[in-house]
Amino acid sequence: MSLKRLKLGLLALLASSGPALAAGSVLPRPSQVFDQYLQATGGAAEWRAKKSQKVEIEGRDPESGRVILKAKLTTARNGNALHEVQIPQVATEGVFNGVAWAWSQLAGPRIKHGEDRDQALRSSHMLEEADWRSLYPKSTVDGAEHVNGKFCYRVSLLPSAERRMEWFDIETGLLVRRTSLEPSGDGEIAVSETVESWNWHEGLKQPSSLLVERGELLYRLVVLDVAYNENTRPDTYRLPPPVETYWAAERAGRALPNAEEIIERHIFVSGGAAAFETLTTQRVSGTLDYLSSGLKARTETWATTGGRYYQSVDIPGLGKQEEGSDGRIAWERSPTLGPRAKPKAALAGLGVTVDAAEVAAWRLLVSEVRTEALETVDGHECHRVRVVSRDGKQVATRWYQRNNGLLYRTSMPMQTAMGTIPTVLTYEAYRDVAGLKWPSVIRVNASGQDLLFHADDVDLNGQIDGAVFQLPDEIRKLAAERFADGAMSTP
Template identity: 25%
Template sequence: MNRYGLLLLAALCVAPASAQAPKTAKSTTVVKSKKAAPPAKPVPPTGSALMSKHVLASGGAAWLDVQNFTAKGTISIPAQSITGTMEVFAKAPNKFAMKQNIKGVGESSSGFDGSVGWSKDPFSGLRVLSGAELAALKAQSSLSLRPAQWKGVYASAVLSGTVKVNGASAYKVKLTPKSGNPETQYFDVKTGLQVRSDQVVESPQGKIAVESYLSDYRTVSGVKIPFKTRQLLGQIEVTIQFTELKVNTTVDDASFVKPKE
């Protein structure tokens, strides 16, 4: 609320003409107060700054001490009463693999061994990945343990506003990768942690829009990792919950190599 100064008034006193000679009237100066300058509007952070803030919020330099991790968890599709198990393996600088076993569907897996990306499932069999599929897997492989290297994956990060994610304010950042489909990531205004991502995933069935909601962050060996991910693929909702995560354990390189036919 602006404050204004008081306007000062001066009065002229004139003696009776019969008693004194007329006096020259003194001039009156009106002093006007200056309005206080409005408070400066806060400058919104840049997309690049928000990406860097997320790296710091999730562990910063502690990520450099993480050479590998393994995780186990469950996967479920509540609307269809489908459940299963999953495992994730990651090893610096850029190896990544994931296995799933869904009841009634079977086993599926994918991986990147540092040069070759692959996928295997009951519907499409074993495939060597290329194009946008390979680009997405390579990005996941390099950033899973080294999030600070995001500039090597994305050509630009642009803030496009503030929205609500699960009732809390979040910055919306549009990312243009050097290869592959654009995506959008959302970062909690208070914590700086990523709480959502929107991606278009390439698959043998075509492009699939996926919304992922990240929560249940837990600190393991100095870094914060979301133990729960809720994904929306059209009308299908998938929930992934880690039950175990180990850092700097023994990870066999064979976990990332393309299986034999």
């Protein structure tokens, strides 16, 4: 979640001291609208008297009341800023003397560059209402229309990279709504903020509650506390030690890219988050060679949304090993160990499609990612990234190729019913399949045993006959007996 976007809901608002114009009249100049807003919220002098601002905010799901955001935002008129976030993740970011930075418990420190930096600098403008003439000199009043039951002027703030628009109540001069387009990895996200209530504090009238729509996310943003002129000392905004260290390394040309950026780049070059999110079916067939023992197995994997999954591996001498789920019951079966219906906890570890969706939502699954090194693996220059699971119990290491951003290798402990198997997967021969980069060769080392997987057919988002996910009769019977208490998996 972007602090910058949240902050937009708190940015100072503009007014005009001129008389309100009736609908159908000639549209006013932007200065009239802005100055009316300034006047309605305390006056230009009061706005300019504020040298710093500290706001505590909380965002809640309007339906469930669940807190999805909690943060403290401190900004100074000179452009320095410090944002401290507790929810959804512990993170800080800010601007100090033109250096835009971020640190998160998830991914550690990074210095912002390019558009990322520009956006941070733009959003660090404190109480910009008083400075609108210098910030948005080419603004226009585009029309008058009803918004949220109020007749409003629609104003385009120009120039603004985010294409910001604001609606002001013709009668009161107060802000009613503002919209913008926020850059994201896959394009732009539409953001809309509608003011629901106002509060006076230290001579300024500011929104105290806003309804925010950010893409598909809807939440109510409430201002818990406001304080002015408390944080005027530059030390308040100084880079925290880990960021300072990182910044020094970057200036010396020794800094490694932030792990979050590496993973996002991987997703982007693999086809983009949207492509993963829209992945509904997968069918992969190929061969699995057990290199040391000379065995070659045939494998087939089907998966679709809802956790439905089926995989078979036919190993000469061992027979067909099967595993699957109909979305409710996870199961496995082999000639050696027989049939087994698994408790629903096992379902979480299954599913190709679930996996794919997790690619875009990877932050929900991990508690920490860190770039550890730049090193050469099999002749490939790779960034080594450490990934810690959400519960902190599992640590995986991934190597992302520096030249193309693709994942080259993963090393992780694989949990099985019999214990943990240290496993190294090496991804090779990426192919383009349905807009995604797909590794057609995967080398596996599992506790010292070498295997080689060759995908000879990969079909994404194709038609899959649902019958393939139906439970075998013996599994159905077994599950009915074993989970008679209702402990089976639920969709």
